[in-house]
Amino acid sequence: MSKKLKNLGGSNFCWTREPEFNPPGASGGVDACVEEQFQTARPSDFRKLLTSHLESAINLTQAKAGVVRVLLPDEQTLQVISAVGLTDEEAEPESLAKLACENCGKDAFRRGLCATDVEACESKQGDIANKQCHSALSIPLESTNSPGILLGVFTLFFNSPKSSSGKTASLAAIFAELCSALIEYIQANREAKRAELLQERQTIANEIHDSLAQTLNYARMSTRLLTGALRNKNELMVKKYTNELDGALEISQKAVRSLITDFRSEMDPAGLLKALHTLMAEFRSKYSITLETTIHVVDLDLPLEHEIQVYNIVREAFSNIAKHSNASHARLIIDQLCGYYVFCIEDNGVGTFSPVEGHYGITIMRERAQNIGGEIRVESTRGLGTCVQLYFPEPGSDWRKLHE
Template structure:
């Protein structure tokens, strides 16, 4: 409910206007009603004067009728006279007709009526009914003698009525004059009240608004009434106070908002800077050191540490530190998760200490002994798992705001993700090295190991021939030893060449041409390569596996196929295909499987195809050569 509707009804402007209107209307209606009453009374009195005047005429006419006309006509005149006299006495509101109700007029009317009944009517009836002429003449004479006094009595009645009507006429004119003056006074009063109650307050309100529009915020309206305009003036003053207060504090609030915006910009800048650093290819120790250095600069800390959790032993190890003495590092380089504040933060969450003097004095805090006044410890999280903590040390009382706390929590998660990524990269590298070592071992077993085993048998046979002094066998074994050594030497050179192969500028076509050219120079086998299609290049890791498969296939051709020509076809459309065909002696898959380790190269190519998630097929017919095909589907291709 607003203030205007809560005002008492007696103080409301609408009530006062309604009351004034009702009072003016009541007075006007009373004045008009009184003038109507006076007009009605004047009309009835005028009719009474006319009727009284007609009595005089009828009294003279009755005398003439009694003297010359028949008794029937005389009786009619008597009846009309009595009727007129009765109307005067009783009145007739329909006409209207009535005598004024004053005592003098009523008394005079009684005299006229009594004189008529006791004298005049008696004389007239005697003159009408007497048969004797003398008696009739005497009755007429008595009527005629009494007539002047009777008429005079009627005239007196008429005079009294005229005087009364003259007074009422004067009152009527006076009332009309008063009504005119009342109308003028009511109009003036109404105009004054309208100005006092409405026009004046509205004018002052407009003036106040105009001054406020001109930035005069000191303007205030006087509260002169307790009505709606008083409430409105009070609300205007309150609004002016609020606007003036807001205007005074606007600059301060702008500065506060600007400072807050600058803080938020600094937080975003810090978050971006640290995130960009953590996204780089850095070792874990370098990540932690760069992270701690940037955080200390942003929070203005005098010291700090980053500790990594060892899940197997539940120990926290200091990875990097800054602003911390070597003595403290020596004592706390390895702590349990329940030890001290840095250890407790791993299990309990964020720990903030504003003043070490307020902590438990029975416990020993190395940070306080170092001269630090306050500390903040946050968790390092990766995949919602705690992998460590980082601490910030201050030599003064430091309150970490909610914005800074949120920023440090976010950065702790970013550091955890970066550390976890580096661990995954290290594991991936370790796995890749392990796989390459496995392939290297298989290659050595397929080539060098087999050759050394052959040389070992030949050396044993040579020793046996020498012990028996059988020079013929020695001369037969010596060429075999030379051929075995040369073959082993070629195998070693080929393995070294294959495992040193690297893609230059991710150009698979040029590298494949180089590999084929070296194969042709070393073996003398004619080799051709054909490239079809203009698809996107393969990702570097896929290109390298394709190159290794080509090298392994050419190695198998050199060792086993005894071919005179090799054809290589590369189709690079949405799918990628590699087809290697030779015209060698061929083989059957059953014989290859029976030889087992003698054909490790086939297994190596299959493993590399599995790495690519590609389809690998070998088609070989004895005496008709072999065909090796690699098919990499479009959905398995990686973006280069």
């Protein structure tokens, strides 16, 4: 499966191929796709809960359609997270839009409720309803705790002209406030729980560190005793202390591996998307490689362990591109297909990546993927670049119940 991707690099370069995802399993992921359509809304499910609010707003205001867009971590891009009254064909082309409004001026959405004549508007607001509506009311979704902080945009489309005052506008503003409160509550709740889990991991790491210090101290004592036994040519004690030293070193090795692999984390408490955005910003500042991003996931809600493993896999893939690919362009694509989350990291480099064990950290990447029930696929063709694809099944309801 693949999706049509745009050339966002701002240069003459254009990707000549699109990553494809072939779901594992006999049904090719069809069962998962069907099951996903009939899932019950969760308290942390942005899309379904916002859709419920949006449907109520449309009914009360007699609007024809509506969308809720949330602001991505780059603070420049709005992504449709909920749409009612629009077909998939109408909503999909504008699932991502720049915050600036071409018709009303840069950052117009920050100025308050905006009434727009759809047919006269040349911005994305005019395209999303496919010219079938006459007017739109757009209201910025602002933080209730931090005024001036934009969370997204709430928009209703109408068949008749609407003004920025009156009963309809007041009702729309009320629903916008409810959406803002819901978005902020869910984000804050997730961040608090994520921070708590990160603190728990840090506590465990500290305990491992203390245990490791004790084990190494014991190893030093065994070394001194071993030295004395060697000096006295006591073969029995030499064997005893050698075994003790070997055991201590084995325990220390396992503790260090666990500490490095499982507990050292650079995860942002704000979540995986924010952490990846920071990672990409650092990549762009260090290397002269054009890095593009395409996100097709409306709400990336994952367990902390998944976020940590995904973050480290993506970081390792970026590191390989910077060190070995000799590429001019790279891209990260995040998608959700047939019950799987799919992360593709692709470059247009020399394509000499050899996906064998022990090469370019592929062993650790595969171990990390396996820890979350996923897999790594690598496609590398000389002269055509390399695509590293991570995919893993969407976590079941069990972990969500523990965190809601």
